[in-house]
Amino acid sequence: MLRYFTDWYLWYYIFLAVMGVLYVQQKNRFLATVEGNQLKSEDDYRVGLIFSVLVFLPMIIIAGTKDWDLANKYGDTGSYIMMYTESPSSVSEAFSKVDWDSRGPGFDILIALIKQITGFDYTGFFIVIASIQTICLLVTYRRYSSNIVICAFLFFASTDFMSWEMNGLRQFLAAAILFAAFPLIQKKKYIPFIILVLVLFTVHKSALLVLPLYFAALGKPFNKKTITVLALVLLAILFVGEFTHFMDDSLQGTVYKNMVSEFEGDNGTNILRALVYSVPAIIAIFNRKKVDENTPEIIKISINMSLFTAGLFFLSVPISGVFMGRIPIYCSLFNYILLPWELENFFGEENKKTLQMLMIVLYFVFYLYQMNEWRI
Numbered sequence: 432m433l434r435y436f437t438d439w440y441l442w443y444y445i446f447l448a449v450m451g452v453l454y455v456q457q458k459n460r461f462l463a464t465v466e467g468n469q470l471k472s473e474d475d476y477r478v479g480l481i482f483s484v485l486v487f488l489p490m491i492i493i494a495g496t497k498d499w500d501l502a503n504k505y506g507d508t509g510s511y512i513m514m515y516t517e518s519p520s521s522v523s524e525a526f527s528k529v530d531w532d533s534r535g536p537g538f539d540i541l542i543a544l545i546k547q548i549t550g551f552d553y554t555g556f557f558i559v560i561a562s563i564q565t566i567c568l569l570v571t572y573r574r575y576s577s578n579i580v581i582c583a584f585l586f587f588a589s590t591d592f593m594s595w596e597m598n599g600l601r602q603f604l605a606a607a608i609l610f611a612a613f614p615l616i617q618k619k620k621y622i623p624f625i626i627l628v629l630v631l632f633t634v635h636k637s638a639l640l641v642l643p644l645y646f647a648a649l650g651k652p653f654n655k656k657t658i659t660v661l662a663l664v665l666l667a668i669l670f671v672g673e674f675t676h677f678m679d680d681s682l683q684g685t686v687y688k689n690m691v692s693e694f695e696g697d698n699g700t701n702i703l704r705a706l707v708y709s710v711p712a713i714i715a716i717f718n719r720k721k722v723d724e725n726t727p728e729i730i731k732i733s734i735n736m737s738l739f740t741a742g743l744f745f746l747s748v749p750i751s752g753v754f755m756g757r758i759p760i761y762c763s764l765f766n767y768i769l770l771p772w773e774l775e776n777f778f779g780e781e782n783k784k785t786l787q788m789l790m791i792v793l794y795f796v797f798y799l800y801q802m803n804e805w806r807i
Contacts, residue, residue, distance in 0.1 A: 438504075439802050443489050443587065444795065450486050451580045454478060476577050486583045487569045494565070494596040495558030504807045505598040515553045518542045537633025538601050560600055567611035568764070574614075575729045575768050585767040588794040589707065590801045595760060605631040605638040606760045609645075616645055617728070641761050648735035648762075652715065652722050657735045661742045700747040700756040701804075707797055708763055709741035711770045718777040730772055736765035 436442050458476050502509035518539065519525045525543030529536045542556065549555030572582035586592055595603035608631060615624040624645075631638040647656040715722070715734045722731065739762040747756035774786045 438807060439799075440493060440587075443493070444584075446489060447486070447580060447584050447587075450482075451584075454482070454578065454580045457482070477573060478579055480573075483569055483573045483579050486580055487565050490583075490587070490592060490596060491558065491561045491565045494561035494592070494600075496554060497557050497597065498554070501597070504805075505593070507598045507600070511557075511600065512553050514539075515542055515546065515556045516551075518546055520546055520551070522547060534636060535601055535634050537630065538604070538635070541634070560604060561596055564596055564600070564603055564607040567607035571611050571613065571764075572768065576771065578771055581771045582767045584791065585770065585794060586764075588798040589767075590798060591760070591763070593802075593805075593807070599757065602635040602637060602757060603760065605635040606764070609638065609641050609761065610764045613645070616649065617732075637758060637761075640758060644736075644739055644761055648732050648739065650731075650735075652731050652734040653719060653738075654735070657738055661738055700744055702748055703797075704801070705741075705744040705748050707794075708744050708759065708766065709737075711766045711773060712737040712741040714773045714777065715769070718773070721777055727772075730769060733765040733769035733772075736762040737769055740766060 457478060461476055497508050499509065499512065519528060522540060522543050525540050529539050545556050545559050549559065568586065572579050576582050609628065612624060612627055628638055628641055643660070647660045650656065715737060722734065740759045743759040743762065770790065774783050774790060778786055
């Protein structure tokens with residue numbers, strides 16, 4: 432029984448439950464001291480920075496203290512430890528030895544920089560990377576969501592934390608930074624954002640996919656750009672064989688040549704996982720008439736992002752969970768802004784509390800199922 436609290440980190444859910452109660456108490460005190468005409472909606476409430484840090488701090492501790500014992504459970508852990516151990520101990524040496532044709536030359540240089548600052552212990556490396564990733568989430572969710580505790584819960588219970596901060600941390604480093612940089616798109620500061628994408632392209636090549644996805648998500652939900660992208664995804668599903676060959680041909684001459692064909696044998700993404708990540712999009716589709724000019728801009732954008740998430744996940748089911756299943760992370764982080772808002776605003780008072788509790792229970796059940804499925 433003890434291993435479930437350690438290996439499955441069930442203690443974090445107890446911690447989140449306590450923080451959730453404190454959040455409700457703080458919010459109620461805030462609402463009691465503010466006159467109704469001074470508050471646009473309950474969504475305007477934001478917890479303090481210290482409270483937000485405490486909510487996300489355990490993730491940094493868990494992801495930052497990975498060691499060889501977790502190498503078998505999280506396959507990339509051992510690779511990152513070896514990568515860090517064998518990395519040059521100075522940035523200048525890293526620049527002289529970097530292979531600019533590799534999958535992540537910028538990440539190699541970052542490793543050398545962290546190694547020079549923190550010393551030779553790979554724990555320092557994991558803590559720095561986990562801190563960057565988690566702070567990016569913290570800042571963005573605190574900016575856009577009224578309930579940062581629920582955001583943390585959904586990110587953890589969806590097993591995104593396990594998949595990314597505990598495993599695919601190189602790609603997630605790029606995804607988290609771009610997620611935090613999304614306000615640049617909103618403020619139409621396109622040049623700085625594109626420059627950032629190009630820099631992160633040296634960390635993980637998939638970062639380049641953000642440009643069409645993020646720009647297509649701007650504007651009203653279900654706009655022509657969004658529908659066009661979704662239509663292309665659906666066509667790819669219908670003509671999966673031709674799409675696979677197209678991807679392989681497109682990647683020839685790069686470090687990713689033949690990658691799609693190589694990953695066809697991984698059986699694709701679990702259909703249940705695809706369905707779970709599609710729930711916010713499904714809710715949005717059935718309630719699309721309730722989205723109007725009063726709907727916050729970030730929610731409109733998040734709806735489009737959730738549509739991309741659903742489309743990309745269902746595309747990965749017949750193709751590859753290892754390759755195609757990793758692309759939606761650039762969009763799916765918006766789900767944890769959208770889903771709580773949907774339950775709060777699309778349903779009546781008599782239903783939303785029940786649905787919110789049901790969301791928590793079902794996500795926790797999915798977490799237990801997924802951890803058991805992975806045999807962690």
